[in-house]
Amino acid sequence: MKTRLVLIVFTLFSFxxxxxxxxxxxxxxxxxxxxxxxxxxxxxxxxxxxxxxxxVAGMIYFVYRKYNTLKK
Structure with missing residues (x-):
């Protein structure tokens, strides 16, 4: 989880x-x-x-989260 957070922060600030x-x-x-x-x-x-x-990244995250909660 921490690696994912670091990757997201790095990607957002690299531009x-x-x-x-x-x-x-x-x-x-x-x-x-x-x-x-x-x-x-x-x-x-x-x-x-x-x-x-x-x-767009926020919308993708919420769709992904909703899809995974319905799947479980």
């Missing part, structure tokens, strides 16, 4: 290190001297991307 920019955003933001705006855009895209995955 924070990804670089998420489209090509046009990257071109515009790379021309800027300071990279603080680019980092803010990256963080915003990653946060917006995370919530659908968390919701």
């Amino acid at each position: 924070f290190y990804g670089q998420a920019q489209c090509a046009m955003c990257r071109a515009v933001l790379e021309s800027e001297e300071g990279q603080s705006t680019a980092e803010g855009i990256n963080d915003g895209i990653v946060y917006l991307m995370a919530f659908p995955y968390i919701l």
Whole structure:
């Protein structure tokens, strides 16, 4: 059980290190001297991307749990 929990936590937090920019955003933001705006855009895209995955994972968990309780 603990390994499963560690795996879930690692999976949920591993996407924070990804670089998420489209090509046009990257071109515009790379021309800027300071990279603080680019980092803010990256963080915003990653946060917006995370919530659908968390919701789908939660729905799968509840369906799995319901299926296993009906099976027993």
